[in-house]
Amino acid sequence: MMVKNNKKELIINGAIKVFAQKGFYTATVADVAKEAGVADGTIYLYFKNKDDLLISLFETKMEEILQRFSSLLASKHPADEKLRRFIHLYFKLIEEDRNLAEVFQVELRQSSKFLKDYHNQNFIDFLNLIGDIIHQGQDDGTFKTDISIHTMKLIIFGSLDELARQWILSDDHHENLKKTAGETSIILIRSILA
Amino acid sequence: MMVKNNKKELIINGAIKVFAQKGFYTATVADVAKEAGVADGTIYLYFKNKDDLLISLFETKMEEILQRFSSLLASKHPADEKLRRFIHLYFKLIEEDRNLAEVFQVELRQSSKFLKDYHNQNFIDFLNLIGDIIHQGQDDGTFKTDISIHTMKLIIFGSLDELARQWILSDDHHENLKKTAGETSIILIRSILA
Amino acid sequence: MMVKNNKKELIINGAIKVFAQKGFYTATVADVAKEAGVADGTIYLYFKNKDDLLISLFETKMEEILQRFSSLLASKHPADEKLRRFIHLYFKLIEEDRNLAEVFQVELRQSSKFLKDYHNQNFIDFLNLIGDIIHQGQDDGTFKTDISIHTMKLIIFGSLDELARQWILSDDHHENLKKTAGETSIILIRSILA
Amino acid sequence: MMVKNNKKELIINGAIKVFAQKGFYTATVADVAKEAGVADGTIYLYFKNKDDLLISLFETKMEEILQRFSSLLASKHPADEKLRRFIHLYFKLIEEDRNLAEVFQVELRQSSKFLKDYHNQNFIDFLNLIGDIIHQGQDDGTFKTDISIHTMKLIIFGSLDELARQWILSDDHHENLKKTAGETSIILIRSILA
DNA sequence: GATGAATGAGCCTTCATTCAT
DNA sequence: AATGAATGAAGGCTCATTCAT
Numbered sequence: 001m002m003v004k005n006n007k008k009e010l011i012i013n014g015a016i017k018v019f020a021q022k023g024f025y026t027a028t029v030a031d032v033a034k035e036a037g038v039a040d041g042t043i044y045l046y047f048k049n050k051d052d053l054l055i056s057l058f059e060t061k062m063e064e065i066l067q068r069f070s071s072l073l074a075s076k077h078p079a080d081e082k083l084r085r086f087i088h089l090y091f092k093l094i095e096e097d098r099n100l101a102e103v104f105q106v107e108l109r110q111s112s113k114f115l116k117d118y119h120n121q122n123f124i125d126f127l128n129l130i131g132d133i134i135h136q137g138q139d140d141g142t143f144k145t146d147i148s149i150h151t152m153k154l155i156i157f158g159s160l161d162e163l164a165r166q167w168i169l170s171d172d173h174h175e176n177l178k179k180t181a182g183e184t185s186i187i188l189i190r191s192i193l194a
Numbered sequence: 195m196m197v198k199n200n201k202k203e204l205i206i207n208g209a210i211k212v213f214a215q216k217g218f219y220t221a222t223v224a225d226v227a228k229e230a231g232v233a234d235g236t237i238y239l240y241f242k243n244k245d246d247l248l249i250s251l252f253e254t255k256m257e258e259i260l261q262r263f264s265s266l267l268a269s270k271h272p273a274d275e276k277l278r279r280f281i282h283l284y285f286k287l288i289e290e291d292r293n294l295a296e297v298f299q300v301e302l303r304q305s306s307k308f309l310k311d312y313h314n315q316n317f318i319d320f321l322n323l324i325g326d327i328i329h330q331g332q333d334d335g336t337f338k339t340d341i342s343i344h345t346m347k348l349i350i351f352g353s354l355d356e357l358a359r360q361w362i363l364s365d366d367h368h369e370n371l372k373k374t375a376g377e378t379s380i381i382l383i384r385s386i387l388a
Numbered sequence: 389m390m391v392k393n394n395k396k397e398l399i400i401n402g403a404i405k406v407f408a409q410k411g412f413y414t415a416t417v418a419d420v421a422k423e424a425g426v427a428d429g430t431i432y433l434y435f436k437n438k439d440d441l442l443i444s445l446f447e448t449k450m451e452e453i454l455q456r457f458s459s460l461l462a463s464k465h466p467a468d469e470k471l472r473r474f475i476h477l478y479f480k481l482i483e484e485d486r487n488l489a490e491v492f493q494v495e496l497r498q499s500s501k502f503l504k505d506y507h508n509q510n511f512i513d514f515l516n517l518i519g520d521i522i523h524q525g526q527d528d529g530t531f532k533t534d535i536s537i538h539t540m541k542l543i544i545f546g547s548l549d550e551l552a553r554q555w556i557l558s559d560d561h562h563e564n565l566k567k568t569a570g571e572t573s574i575i576l577i578r579s580i581l582a
Numbered sequence: 583m584m585v586k587n588n589k590k591e592l593i594i595n596g597a598i599k600v601f602a603q604k605g606f607y608t609a610t611v612a613d614v615a616k617e618a619g620v621a622d623g624t625i626y627l628y629f630k631n632k633d634d635l636l637i638s639l640f641e642t643k644m645e646e647i648l649q650r651f652s653s654l655l656a657s658k659h660p661a662d663e664k665l666r667r668f669i670h671l672y673f674k675l676i677e678e679d680r681n682l683a684e685v686f687q688v689e690l691r692q693s694s695k696f697l698k699d700y701h702n703q704n705f706i707d708f709l710n711l712i713g714d715i716i717h718q719g720q721d722d723g724t725f726k727t728d729i730s731i732h733t734m735k736l737i738i739f740g741s742l743d744e745l746a747r748q749w750i751l752s753d754d755h756h757e758n759l760k761k762t763a764g765e766t767s768i769i770l771i772r773s774i775l776a
Numbered sequence: 777g778a779t780g781a782a783t784g785a786g787c788c789t790t791c792a793t794t795c796a797t
Numbered sequence: 798a799a800t801g802a803a804t805g806a807a808g809g810c811t812c813a814t815t816c817a818t
Contacts, residue, residue, distance in 0.1 A: 107286025546744025
């Protein structure tokens, strides 16, 4: 079948919408069930509990996201071009699914529960995508080597993250994210180019 | 007496500690009261409710922080030197009060409640401190003018914020924040210097 | 099944008993739940809140009561006979369900909440049952017309109400309410008979 | 001094106003203190607790009321004239102090606490004032003897009480209580006159 | 698998009462 | 006597979770 676990998907998508609107703690499981069009109890057939729903949501979507970046990173482009494309893809994804972006941005930052106790391998993997690009650039002489990859990847991710957050939280979304992506590429690449 | 509103301070500091450890939603008002060494009801003599406690906490501390930045910004230094000092002070504050940093980082980002519905003027003011430095630098020819102040200030803040977060969330705090501050200054200033 | 909304009934009956014994404000929702044999939360599946429970209780029971009076009033008896029967039925109902009577007598008179803010249509309807009898009697010449129906219906209701209250509050219920009903009929009808 | 226990009086009068407006349970001790213009704690210098405040209020005012009736009853008038004057005085008092009337009418009926557990001697005394008039009337042949004094006094009191309540609860107080008093006198005396 | 009525633990909040000043 | 800040017990209500159907 094409549609595996249809209900599970419905619930995850309902949760994304509801968590984005109300926040994880303020939203109720009943809210999610209603949005997903299933009964409250059904959620517990697919997820251990409310926390597990958030984590599963994150992992499922994060895997999808990592895949969308993977071809980009497997390409033969020079490091600066890869970084440019990374940045554009990042903002494209944000624009495509604002609710998901909001859940990632706002809700996952939230409680120690999810960024401290819950060891977030997918997030680390994501950061390492950036690290890999920088690594490549430093290897082939495209990028400067005077700053640590660790610091640089956090600067890049932090920049994208904050720009995305402001765009999400602002009510006016006419503001073009593509233009922002262009500017951001210039600034960040300039800061690192050999 | 010298110490006015001693209880209010005790409560705010208790709240910072408890919210940092457990998260705003997971922490109970009773937890805060216990940490502050007051009765549960006492909290309601000083704060309207639990939400108000978080917001008051934020506003009180944010004002303190803004003041600590103000002399720096009133100084006669060139823009790049100001930015360098801004970055160092930022990390210094983070190191000084990790709990407060964590509350700001994690809890305030949290739910729409606090960054969407609650119009956060202090946060905007803080971002504008950075904007002012950039503005000065563009005016006197220190900084490039090809990128918008808006984008640039978010990149700077986002970078600092993310670096701070990783430092907070990592258990090993031997890692020197001063070194990070140095690296970050170099990168960010390089990206903008004329 | 025959019994629909079994739980709602259980709760209302529990509430009648508990409110009669402890009073509305002194009784807790947990008391009612325990008496009804349901969980605390179950009450909130059927009633919006504690106030709503009291109002719903009143409306449900008042409708039942109004129905028990309706055949009497639809009958072809002369007005004085109707009034006599009304009085007897009133005391009969009091005797049948002392707890309910007590809730009506004591708790509903209570706070502005329930007789001032809550516009009590059922109670007005009940008073008008008496008004209708008097009206009929004045029309067919059975009753005097020198006094207003409004005053007369309040006198009749107030008399019954006070007699009922004293009976309820007295511990000795050997005292026959039927005898009281007889006496009361004589007095009240005498006061109005043409 | 003329004004003995000035504070105590202030508190009682504040309580009457506040209890009338909000109801005994809904009103807080702090509300009463504010209305009386004293500190919360001051109330506990004069009253054991909140319940005691209500009971003391009742007893103090009830004594005043009983005194106002006493000369009437000591007079040499025939029983029917006494009853007529009783009724007029009753409504006059209601009109004079609506708040007090409301507290007596609505709040004191309230919980078992005050009409069941609290043995209300003053109220019994008040009812007996009516009983005494009837007794006199039956002795001197003015009133019929076919009905018990007990029933009759409750009918009279219940009638006055209900008429007063409706007047209090209705917003329109243009309605003349004197006219009501007149009508009521006619009806009640007619029902009992030999 | 799916439902949703029922559960009951737990938390925010109120407020009568106390007591140091 | 008077104050009012502080207390903390207690209760209304919510909501994640379960389970009989």
